Amino acid sequence: MTTIKEVAKLAGVAVSTASNAINGNYGVKKETKQKVIEAARKLNYVPNPIAQGLVNRNTGNISIIVSGPSSFNLFNNPVFFEVLRSITQTLNTAGYQAHLNIITTEDEETEIPRIARSRYTDAMILVGSRRNDIDLAQLLGDIDIPVLVVIRSSPSSGVYAVSSDHWNCGYKGTEYLIQLGHKEIAFLGALPGVSIADERLAGYREALEDHGLTYRDSLVIEGDFYQESGLTGIRHMLRQVLRKPTAIFAANDLMALGALEGMEQEGIRVPEDISIMGSDNIPNLHLLKVPLTTISTPFYEIGRLASEKIIGILEGKDDLPEKIVLPSELRVRESTKRMSS
Amino acid sequence: MTTIKEVAKLAGVAVSTASNAINGNYGVKKETKQKVIEAARKLNYVPNPIAQGLVNRNTGNISIIVSGPSSFNLFNNPVFFEVLRSITQTLNTAGYQAHLNIITTEDEETEIPRIARSRYTDAMILVGSRRNDIDLAQLLGDIDIPVLVVIRSSPSSGVYAVSSDHWNCGYKGTEYLIQLGHKEIAFLGALPGVSIADERLAGYREALEDHGLTYRDSLVIEGDFYQESGLTGIRHMLRQVLRKPTAIFAANDLMALGALEGMEQEGIRVPEDISIMGSDNIPNLHLLKVPLTTISTPFYEIGRLASEKIIGILEGKDDLPEKIVLPSELRVRESTKRMSS
DNA sequence: CTGAAAGCGCTTACAG
């Protein structure tokens, strides 16, 4: 590995002028600069980022922390890879490295502070945490590097967020079902205190009320945004409730998949007996037994803006708002149908 | 950020003994060691890995490079996240950090050497490259840090590999179709020079021949292991060939999904008209219109062993073989049926 | 067992 010392030697200058020539910081005569550049090229010189990091007090690394359920065989969501892809590409293009950590909800409490203190990273981007806002705010309060959460709203000031409009997603989805003539609409994915769930639920509720329908707790089903909870949640609800809903709004596609499975097990046909829609628009929904109507979330765009925001903060040229909210879109497929009443 | 200097000061010793006490390298009196440990604890001392890296000449980072097609909207495979999850967890448990790079096939040529030379990383794990073995061997030949490829065989000596038995996968899948009475079996996913494709194809061919069936080029369909190629490949084949196959072995599930879609567009029923099976066992195949029969690949296990292997190499206690091959299993669902002849 | 010194590869004031 060639060092700046060797470059300086070949160019016949001091290491400090070699450094200045390469980084263009201080005034360097044109010719000497040329000599140094030439020597560096000849020797295939690549500055050692570790050494640079030591003096510059930064690492060029940004940690992406993906958090998921502790039963790891449930820990899968096609959304994650899409977000990782856009974050790492944006980061790399800007000359940063992405550190990846994949942890469980339980480990957040020890791992997040550990990673922040490790000095391996200049900032962190949080993906997928299902911790409620109050606890998350507390956990992130002690972190002294920039923190950004993605696909959920900021739990507290000082924590940046890039997300889509969850309230609107809940509202728009529910309104669509109402327009199809449904009056008994269930909500799948209540998770009190977690903003993404609270906001989608609030949108659902307001859509109902705006259209003169009654919000009822018995039609609100808990779910943790993983598939299994959709399956168990829907089966439980179907057995409990006297008047079955005619439609279900699921707060994400994964739970909708679970619900599809649960309804199949209960002998309920979709959409003939019950309509269902999801949210997110994960890949290949059109190939399902019942192609799923959903509301898309712009994951690639979210990841891109999250990275740009974090880089802006680190480089002191942050021109994006503290909270970025992107729009989402309805994608109608075959799991929802007009009431034939 | 507290440094070892402050720890040493509080403990009343020199920084070198503080260092020795903490790292336990040289002999240190029990009491002084205690004093140092205590001081470090009190000050919440975390060694700066950047500084350590500079003297130890390692970074503690391992790069995971995921490579995919250049048309990025096609770049999605649920397999990737599963592999990332197992690699990063294993790496982190052993005290290493995962660097993530997500690139395109085209960029491999510039990015892989760049990452290797960047000094940001001690080793690299390659995921998803569809470059043919000869070119890959050449590309990796110049890399002077340990390189391991995952889910494909090693293209050359010096490159480590952790994979499943692709030949057996092709053989076992084809044999299953033969046992169902099929005699005209197509292979979807030929990609000459790429070991995973070549090996699955070789297994397919040998299964045919072992059972007295003729291998025919016209039934071998090209595919790049992404979904789109399954769709176009199958449509093309169905229009070209005179005698339609009664079954298809797809070299991965993603192409099988594309094929499912293509056959639907061509008005062909699965499995009534044509049986199809995939490989990999990605999530939620049981929820498809036609639940897909497949051969599972142990992705989590592959990622875990890949990380252990790389760590073993870096730490000089490598006790795993240079090429690790794991078994895969048949998962029968509804996309394959017995010939009713 | 302990500490002073040198050095990892770089950058940043500062003198000339």
Added chain:
DNA sequence: CTGAAAGCGCTTACAG
């Protein structure tokens, strides 16, 4: 415009 010196936070021989 150029170079000698100091320093980033650590570890590693080496002298005592």
